[in-house]
Amino acid sequence: MNLRQLNRILLQTLLVPVVALMFVAAVLALQIRNAERTVDKMRKAGDNIATATRISMLMVDEETGVRGYQLTSNEIFLQPYYFAQTPLNDALRELREGLTQQGSDPRVVDSFILAHDTWRIAFAEPLIIATQNDVDTRDAGLNLRAKAQMDYLRARIDRIIEAQKVQRDQTVETWQRQMHETIEVLVALALIIGLAIGISARNRLHLVSDAFQRTIDSQRRAQTALLATEKLAVAGRLAATLAHEIHNPLDAVSNLLYLLKDGTSPEETRQFLDLANNELARVTQISRAILGMYRESKEPVAVDVQEMLSSILLLLDPQMKQAQLEVHTTFARNALVFGFPAELRQVFINLMTNAIEASSPGSTIEVRSSLRPSTSGIAAGVVVRVSDHGSGIEPDTLPKLFQPFFTTKGENGTGLGLWVSKGIVEKHDGVITIESHTLAENHGTTVAVFLPRGETQPNPTT
Amino acid sequence: MPQSPRLVLCVDDEVVGLQVRKLILERAGYNVLTAPDGHSGLTLFDDYPVEAVVLDYAMPGMNGGQVAARMRAKKPQVPILLLSAYMVLPPEVTSLVDLHMTKGEGAPMLLEKLGNLLGQLQN
Numbered sequence: 213m214n215l216r217q218l219n220r221i222l223l224q225t226l227l228v229p230v231v232a233l234m235f236v237a238a239v240l241a242l243q244i245r246n247a248e249r250t251v252d253k254m255r256k257a258g259d260n261i262a263t264a265t266r267i268s269m270l271m272v273d274e275e276t277g278v279r280g281y282q283l284t285s286n287e288i289f290l291q292p293y294y295f296a297q298t299p300l301n302d303a304l305r306e307l308r309e310g311l312t313q314q315g316s317d318p319r320v321v322d323s324f325i326l327a328h329d330t331w332r333i334a335f336a337e338p339l340i341i342a343t344q345n346d347v348d349t350r351d352a353g354l355n356l357r358a359k360a361q362m363d364y365l366r367a368r369i370d371r372i373i374e375a376q377k378v379q380r381d382q383t384v385e386t387w388q389r390q391m392h393e394t395i396e397v398l399v400a401l402a403l404i405i406g407l408a409i410g411i412s413a414r415n416r417l418h419l420v421s422d423a424f425q426r427t428i429d430s431q432r433r434a435q436t437a438l439l440a441t442e443k444l445a446v447a448g449r450l451a452a453t454l455a456h457e458i459h460n461p462l463d464a465v466s467n468l469l470y471l472l473k474d475g476t477s478p479e480e481t482r483q484f485l486d487l488a489n490n491e492l493a494r495v496t497q498i499s500r501a502i503l504g505m506y507r508e509s510k511e512p513v514a515v516d517v518q519e520m521l522s523s524i525l526l527l528l529d530p531q532m533k534q535a536q537l538e539v540h541t542t543f544a545r546n547a548l549v550f551g552f553p554a555e556l557r558q559v560f561i562n563l564m565t566n567a568i569e570a571s572s573p574g575s576t577i578e579v580r581s582s583l584r585p586s587t588s589g590i591a592a593g594v595v596v597r598v599s600d601h602g603s604g605i606e607p608d609t610l611p612k613l614f615q616p617f618f619t620t621k622g623e624n625g626t627g628l629g630l631w632v633s634k635g636i637v638e639k640h641d642g643v644i645t646i647e648s649h650t651l652a653e654n655h656g657t658t659v660a661v662f663l664p665r666g667e668t669q670p671n672p673t674t
Numbered sequence: 675m676p677q678s679p680r681l682v683l684c685v686d687d688e689v690v691g692l693q694v695r696k697l698i699l700e701r702a703g704y705n706v707l708t709a710p711d712g713h714s715g716l717t718l719f720d721d722y723p724v725e726a727v728v729l730d731y732a733m734p735g736m737n738g739g740q741v742a743a744r745m746r747a748k749k750p751q752v753p754i755l756l757l758s759a760y761m762v763l764p765p766e767v768t769s770l771v772d773l774h775m776t777k778g779e780g781a782p783m784l785l786e787k788l789g790n791l792l793g794q795l796q797n
Contacts, residue, residue, distance in 0.1 A: 452760060456732055459759035463777035464691040467698055470781035474701065487690055533687075533734045573735065 217423075221416045228412045232405040239401060243394040250387040253314070257380035260310040263303050264373045268366065270300040271328075275362055278336045285343055293336070304328075307372070314379070324368050331361045438616060439635075442628035446558055449565070450527070457498050457530060461491035497526075512666070515556060517547040517581050517594050524560050525579065528568070536573040542580040547594040550666040555636045559644075562629040563598040563659050569621060570602030570657060577601075584662065593642070593664040600657055604650035613646060637661055679705045680792055681723060685715035685741060686730035686757070691777075695728065698781045699788075712736030719745055724752060726791055728784075731758035731767070731774075739767035746770060753791040755784075 277293025280286075308321040335358040342349050349355075468488045472481060525532075525539060532539055549556075567577045578599040586592035605613070605620070612618045614634045619627035630644075637644040641664050648657040682704045686692040689710065696706045707722060709715035712733055719727065727745060731738035742754050756767070756774040768774050773787050 456759040459777040460688050460691055463757075463759070464688065464694050466778055467691070467694040467781050471694065471697055471701070487694070491690060530732070534732060534737070536734050 218420065221419055225413055225416045229405075229409050232409060236398070236401050236405065239397060240394070243390065243397070247387060247390055247394070250383055250390060253383045254380055254387065256310060256314050257376050257383060260307060260314065260376045261373055261380070263307045263310060264369050264376065267300060267303045267307065268369045268373075270296040270303065271362070271365060271369070274300070274332075274336065278339055282339055282343055282349055285346070290340065293340075311372075316375070316379070320368070320372060324365065324372075327361070327365055327368070331358065331365060335361065438628055439632060442632045443558070445628070446561060450561070453527065453530060454498060457527075458495055461494045464488070464491045512550045512552060514548050515551050515553050517549060517596060517663075518543040518545065520553065520557060521560060521579055521581060521596065524557060524564060528561070528564055531565075531568055532577070535568050535571060537568060537571050538576045540576055540578045542578070542582075544581050544583045544594070547581050547583055548665065549594050549640070549663045551640045551663065552636075556640070556663070559633040559636050559661065560596065560598070562633050563661070566629065566659070567598050567600035567602075567657070570600045572602065575601045591641075591664040591666070593662055593666075596661045596663070598659050602656055604655040605646070605648040605657055606650060610646060610648060614644075633661075637663070640664070641666060679703055680725045681705045681707065682726045682728060682788070683707045683709065683715065683718055683722070683724040684728045685709045685712065685733070685738075687711055687733045688730065691730075695784075698784070699728075702785050704788075712738075712741040715741055716744055719752075720748065724749075726788060727752060727754045728788065729754055729756050729771070731756055731760065731763060739764075739770060742767070742770045755787055755791060757784075 273292040273296040277290050277296070280289030281293070283289075304321060304325055308318045311321060312318045335354070339349055339358075465488045468484045468491075472484055476484065521541070521543065525541070564577070564579070571577060578597070580597045580599075582595050582597075584590075584593055584595050609620070613630050616628055616631040618631075634644050643662045645660050646657065647660070649655050680703075682699055684692055684695055684699070684706055685708075686695070687710055692708050692710065696708050699706045707718050707724065709718050712735055715727075715729070718724070727742075729738045729741055733741075738756050738758070742756065745752065745754060753773075754771040756763070756771040757777050758774065759777045763774060772791055775783065775787060
């Protein structure tokens, strides 16, 4: 997985919830608009009811005015009648408009207006004129008809009010249903979207974690290959040293045999055979050291650190001689650690080879081992120090020394020695540190390796 | 064998190997000078009319390559046979010398190669 793919997945995990929430918002907006429309209907029904009630009251004013005047002939009583006319007409127009907007039939208002006009023209206006002219208006038939007419008008306006009330109640019910629906839809959407986001995020994360796993696997493979490379490099250097060590005595033995074949005095023969014997003993010693070195074990075994360091120094002796170096050793007795001998040997060969390569001819290398008793929190163990008196390592280079492929030896180094050594030491639960000085009076480098005794097995998982 | 014994210089830090090589060469009719390291080898090379050098490569202090380079600078006509216990030598070293061989190839091979070197010189 490359960066672009990772970014795409991150974008997807961001976009899925955003799109889902936008969808929820749209649904919610739609529901709110429906609810608003319903509330508007409720309000209109309420307005119509108020208007109709006002009409009803204005009609009472009209009738009261006309009847008061009829009884008293006092014009003051007519005031409510006249005052009611304009508001009544306005209210009627308003009601008609309200019903039209609501979608109800406005003709009920039209017929009401006709009936009301009939009452006014056929009863109210003639009664007023008759009263002004002092004509007797107490005709029971006329008055009763007028009352019946007015009752009819009231009944009609009451019916309109009732109808509006029914409509309002229905609308309220609709509104309540819509609210329920909205809540149900929201809950359902929340559930679905929550699941969808969860599942999609899970899928995306799986993609990322799978890719991550693949990266880790390939890194682990690369690391294994590097370890093998370093092992080969160490083995190659050792092989060259060993070939050299074996060829020298073999050359002498072969030449001695050649001399013996040509015939020699008994004195010479014995001398030559002794020499050949000594040279062959050297070969045996070397081959024993090699056998000891490559006795690979799967389980940690007890390692005598002093013995191991001595055998390595024996192997590296020709290199030391060639570089004109002197080795000073200080070994602690009974320095035992549990570990993997082949790997520990690789560490010490690395450190000593580094020391040899850092030294200038005529200088010394110190190899020391010491026992460290257990202190609070730190296990007992063995400390091995390899010191040279080379030019030292610059402070800004020190932190890079344990990185893979970092080398100060140019073409001649793999840059893996210290990196591998650190890995091996840490596998043994140990610590490796480097101290170096570049000043004229104390220049040189000391590498210290602490290995815990580890009577139990050192970290079997690694 | 030629009219007068040839003078050969052997340089090697392996004491036993050096002594045995000296014996073999003497039996083959050469006069042999020996040196256990590069510095004394160069001194002998300067002081005596050495006609050929049998030089070991891996020696403390100065290796065979460095010794050969100095000898070439002084008397380039003297043939040098470089011996080595290493299987492979760097090309900049092998190009310095007339012949090189691996230790352990045996005395007859050494005598043959040395003979060839001196024979070439005569012709």
